[in-house]
Amino acid sequence: MAKLQWLSLTCILFFSASADVQSKVTDNPADQLVVVLNNNRTANKLSSLYNNPGLACLALQYIKAYQGNCDEVGGPDAKKPADSEIAETFAPDCGVLVSSLAPFTGRLLGCQSKYVKPPEAFSELLIKNSKSLEILYNKNHTEVGAAVSGSDGGAPYFWCILFSDGKTNHSFSLEDGVAKVTRPGCFSGANDDCSSAHLRRRSNYFWACAVGIWVILGFVFGL
Ligand SMILES: *[C@@H]1O[C@H](CO)[C@@H](O)[C@H](O)[C@H]1NC(C)=O
Ligand SMILES: *[C@@H]1O[C@H](CO)[C@@H](O)[C@H](O)[C@H]1NC(C)=O
Ligand SMILES: *[C@@H]1O[C@H](CO)[C@@H](O)[C@H](O)[C@H]1NC(C)=O
Numbered sequence: 001m002a003k004l005q006w007l008s009l010t011c012i013l014f015f016s017a018s019a020d021v022q023s024k025v026t027d028n029p030a031d032q033l034v035v036v037l038n039n040n041r042t043a044n045k046l047s048s049l050y051n052n053p054g055l056a057c058l059a060l061q062y063i064k065a066y067q068g069n070c071d072e073v074g075g076p077d078a079k080k081p082a083d084s085e086i087a088e089t090f091a092p093d094c095g096v097l098v099s100s101l102a103p104f105t106g107r108l109l110g111c112q113s114k115y116v117k118p119p120e121a122f123s124e125l126l127i128k129n130s131k132s133l134e135i136l137y138n139k140n141h142t143e144v145g146a147a148v149s150g151s152d153g154g155a156p157y158f159w160c161i162l163f164s165d166g167k168t169n170h171s172f173s174l175e176d177g178v179a180k181v182t183r184p185g186c187f188s189g190a191n192d193d194c195s196s197a198h199l200r201r202r203s204n205y206f207w208a209c210a211v212g213i214w215v216i217l218g219f220v221f222g223l
Contacts (some may be wrong), residue, residue: 027195030056030146030188032118037136037144037161040122046137049144053189054172055162056145057094057179058086058185062109063149065090065147070111070156080107095180099172102166106135111158121148121159140165145172149185 031051066072072079081090091098098177109128110125127136141163148159164171179190186194 004171025192027193028186028188029118029121029148030059030186030194033122033146033148033159033161034144035190036122037103037146038135039089044137046139047142048143048162051189052143052145052164052166052168052172053179053187054094054096054100054142054145054174055143055164055166056147056184056187056189058090058096058172059145059160059162060123060149060182060185061093062082062107063147063160063185066111068152068156070113070158073109073111080109082126093180093182095175095178097173097175100171102164102171104162105140105165106161106163108132108135108137108161109159111156113156115150115155115157118148126159126161135163138163142166143168143171145188147185147187152184 034049034051042048062081065085066079071077087098087101090096091101095109108126110121110128112125116124127133143164143166144161145164146159146161150157166172179187179192181190181192186192
C-alpha cells in the first residue's frame with residue numbers, strides 16, 4: 001500500500017509541476033476569463049460584475065447542450081438551448097434553486113478546435129464584433145458566470161459567458177450552498193481548482209503514469 005501511495009505521489013508531483021506553468025488566479029480558466037472581462041469593464045468605467053457560481057454552472061450546462069457540435073455555435077446553423085431547458089434541466093443539474101433564477105441580460109459563446117488561454121479566448125473568440133462589445137458593455141449586468149469545456153475532455157473547446165441583472169446575493173442560489181461540479185469542464189465563481197488539465201484528458205495520462213510505474217515496479221521487485 002505504501003508503494004501505491006508513493007507512485008501516486010510521483011505522478012501527482014509530475015503533473016502538478018507541468019500544470020504550474022499555467023498562471024494562477026485560481027487555477028481555473030473560467031475564473032481567469034472573468035478577471036479579464038472585469039478588468040476590461042472597469043478600464044471602461046463600468047462596474048465589475050459579481051462572479052456567480054450558480055450562473056456559471058448554468059453556463060457549463062449551456063455548453064454541454066451543444067454536445068460538441070461547434071458549427072451550431074453562431075453561423076447559419078446557429079442553435080441555442082430553449083429557455084425552458086434552463087429551469088427543467090440545467091438548474092437541477094447544477095443544484096440551482098429554480099425559484100432563484102433571474103433573467104439573462106446577455107450571452108457570449110464561442111467554439112474552436114484549438115485550446116487558447118483565457119485572454120485570447122476573450123479577445124479573439126468571444127469579443128469579435130460590435131455586437132459582442134455591446135453585450136460586454138451593457139450597464140444592466142450585475143453578475144456574470146463563465147465556463148469552458150471540451151466536448152468529452154478534448155477538442156473542440158467551447159467558451160460561454162452568461163450575464164444577468166439578478167440581485168447578487170439571491171439569484172442562482174445553490175441548494176446546498178455549493179454548485180455541483182460536473183467534469184469535464186470548468187466554471188467560474190466556485191473556488192474550484194480546475195486547471196485546463198481537466199479539459200485535456202490529463203487525468204487519463206495520470207492513470208497511465210500510475211499504472212506504468214506500477215507495472216515497472218512489478219517487474220523490478222516482483223510485486
Ligand atoms: C477590451 O476588450 C476589447 C475587445 O477585446 C478590446 O478591443 C479593448 O482594447 C479592451 N480594452 C482594454 C482596456 O483592455
Ligand atoms: C436595460 O434595462 C432597461 C429596463 O429593463 C431596458 O429598457 C434597457 O433596454 C436595457 N438596456 C440594455 C442596453 O439592454
Ligand atoms: C442582499 O444585498 C442587499 C444589498 O447589498 C442587502 O441589503 C440585503 O440585506 C442582502 N440580503 C441578504 C439575504 O443577504
